[in-house]
Amino acid sequence: MSLLEVQELSAGYGSLPVLQGLSFKIEEGETAVLLGLNGAGKTTTVLCLAGLIKPWGGKITFDGKNVTGWDPRKLVAEGIVLVPEGRHVFPELTIAQNLRIGAWPYRRDRKHTRAIVEQAVEYFPRLQERWTQLAGTLSGGEQQMLAIARGLMARPKILLIDESSLGLSPKLTKTVFEVVQKINSDGTTVLMVEQNAGVLKIADRAFVMEKGTLVYEGQGGEILDHAEIREAYLGAPA
């Protein structure tokens, strides 16, 4: 049984449909990537998965449960955690406080929280150096790291990471991807939304979206062999 199964998902904003019958599966323990041009509906997809917008139709099954239309509160407790596009760190709180907010579901369990904090910081030693700095004063790369670390605080079973490489230098992007790979190998399933071809190196599975539907699905490396897909969706002749 797959960890996450999406069937015929449709959703939109106001009266504007965006997702029109989207279906895919993610297996436990893998790193999947969702590719597509701007406006394809990738962010809408992960917002739906995280419960931040209500699906119009279709079914989302997670860990054997039908979680369609659940509240973000319940979904986070269930283990679906989103690292949103644009990082969205709390600018006027320190790094430490940002992480503490991330551990909200475990707020009554101090010891547990401390343990997760330590684990998260192991992935991003740079955060520890700036423990009491306000998040708003961090660089873009550091904010991205903080956003991922904050997502980890809720002990996700699946981490949805939306455009983590947006606006980062190639070197930083590589670092972030490597950490995500480490997080995955430590047992967290990952779905990355990306436009950066570099992500395919760490991907087990890749989906390509266009206009709210899936147009391609395959192994991570495979996609690089399809010249037309590569050029159309990754804009990078590898």
Added chain:
Amino acid sequence: MSTQTDETQTISPVASEPSRFRPSTRGWAIRLVVIALLAVVTVWRVATVQPLWADHISLAAIFAIIGLSLNIVLGYTGQVSLGHHAFVGLGAFIAAHHITERAGCAPEEGCIESSLGTFSVAILLAILSGVISAGLLGMVALRIKGLYLALITLTYGFVAVNSIFEISSLTRGGAGMPAPRPATFFSDHKYMVLCLGLLGVCMFIDWRFLRSKMGRAVLAVKSSEAVAASYAVNVTAYKLMAFMLSGAFAGLAGALFAFRRQIVVAPDFSFSTALLWVLMVVVGGLGSRLGVVIGSMFFALFPFLIQLVGFLNDFLANTLQRDPEELTLVIGPFLALLTMIQFPGGIAEQISPITRWLGGDRFTMHPEGKHHKPSLLQRRRAKKQGLEVHDDAELVATKSEDLLRDAAGEPDAASTQTMAAVDSSEEVKS
């Protein structure tokens, strides 16, 4: 101080888009007949009205002028004035003071009618006082915006009531400053005609102002400071002009207020009155001239209208033993809340099918582009997406800037700011 852009953005005025539909000659004829009928009935009703109601209608016209004055600040510049009772009150006292003290027409000396000349000068002085004090407020408003300006105007209102209106040479203390009318407008009926006439003049000026370069610039600033900057016009001066025009209306309304009762006392101008004025503009429909006039008149006439309804009047007078005027302070705010939560656009929006039809549009309950209120968030989101999709160069530029910053290891202040902007645009309604 917060510089959030949405602080300066209020409910958008009802903008009429140019429509391709043009009625036939017959269509026009029907519309003209309807307008003419409306006009005739109104004029006839008003012309034959009882003196008591003439007085009520004068008050309604005065409220409407105050509404137009507030609408300029609130609807056009997007700022809130909670101290309009100060402007109106000052106008009233200045006018009364001129008649009684300067022109020497005091009732205790047997003068019960002012001359038309002093009367006119008194009104002009009141307008001038409004222009000057609103101009001062405008200068403050250029530096202090949004929520904080609201606080300052409220404070100024309190200062006016507790300080300026206590200056006994201006207000004669508790006894009040008399303001006798001239013979030309002595009867309540004639005075009503004057008030309605001046309301018409104000509506005309307001219309011309909004059509002028100034008016358009001010509206542009309201929707976006950035757009305004690209206008390359002296927006600051225009905004100041808007405030001064608002002050002129307020001063005029004050003078009319004074001559309506023919005596001015400070308790006429309390902060709750000023707040009620703000709410009547909201109920009427921010930015809509006709809506504001209707809303203001409704607020002014509400207590008298209740008395017309027999059983309501009985209930109030006998069972509750309350003055209908007291009810305005409960019903008014309630209507305002209802407007803001359920019917943004106010009365103007509700009657827009009719007004649009009269203006030569098709009759429809759902004018184009108004099926659902386009939320600010949606519009901004669309703008952002537009940038991303159509303006790749821009995106690349942001990326490389960020890259440089990362390389230099500098704190990323600029991108935090952009992010703050994105924050608000990304809030997804569910």
Added chain:
Amino acid sequence: MRTTIVSAVLVVLLGLGLLVGAGVENGPNPFITLGVMNGAVFGLVALGLVLVYKGTRVFNFAQGEFGTIAAYLLFLSINRGWPYWVGILVALAGTVLIGLVLERGVIRPLINAPRINVLVATIAAALFMIGMEILIARIEPRSLSPIIAAVDSSGNPNGVTVFNLPIEPQRLIALGVLLSLGGVLAWFFSKTDLGLAVLATSQDAFATRVMGIGIERMSRFIWVSAALLGAIAGILYVPLTGALTPAVMTSNILIPAFTGAVIGGMTSLPGAFVGGIVIGVVQSVGLWAGGHFTIGEKALQEVIPGVEQVTILLVLLAVLLSRPQGLLGKEA
């Protein structure tokens, strides 16, 4: 850190003022003392204003009326012969209920509206409360007794005497309550998860939802606390004025409290506390100056009536034009 320095400077200034004042015949010292006491009430209302502003970036013009309503509820309870403490409970519970209704019925539907619309909505709410007060309780003033009577049964004043000025027990209670509530709130926002979550919500509501935190809960919490703070201020202040009338808290307290909050930077709880006291002293000294100084033959207050109001406007303008972030303008 900044808070400590600013507070220390202000305390020193206050001490110097008292020293200088002691040398003046009919000097300002009793007024300064009274100012500190009044400032405690301003500070309490300012705490509520800051709380709402921190949590929702809204100026709550209904904050004062929470207090008036509470005072009326207390008055009604006492009039029915209920014990004072029951009256206080009724007042607090009733006001909290109003806070809940306001949050659910007005604030939450406007959660995505521009801030200035929400401001107008709080004005409408305040006016609605004033209208209800007038409709139900009528205009005429009522008198509300204090928690501890100002004079005991044999006619001697309770409380303490400072600079020959008897300070009623009620004022001391107000000061004590302000101090403890200020402390509790400061602790709450810096140390508790709920406090941090409230701050986080105000900074990025979307991200807070992403973290699985219900922002409705945060909003409800903020408005209930604000209503509670307003109610406490009303219960403590109204007995001191001698007259309970509709809108009393809005006309007497709201503006100095706002000014205090602005002096403190609008987001700082210690700032609201300090700002409230500062404005209390400034207003009181203004009052003293109005009676003490003369221009020509006339007293200052005859030439400029309401000197204390003018002082507040000037302070507000000065702070907003020169240092809009206030004296202690950081989140705390």
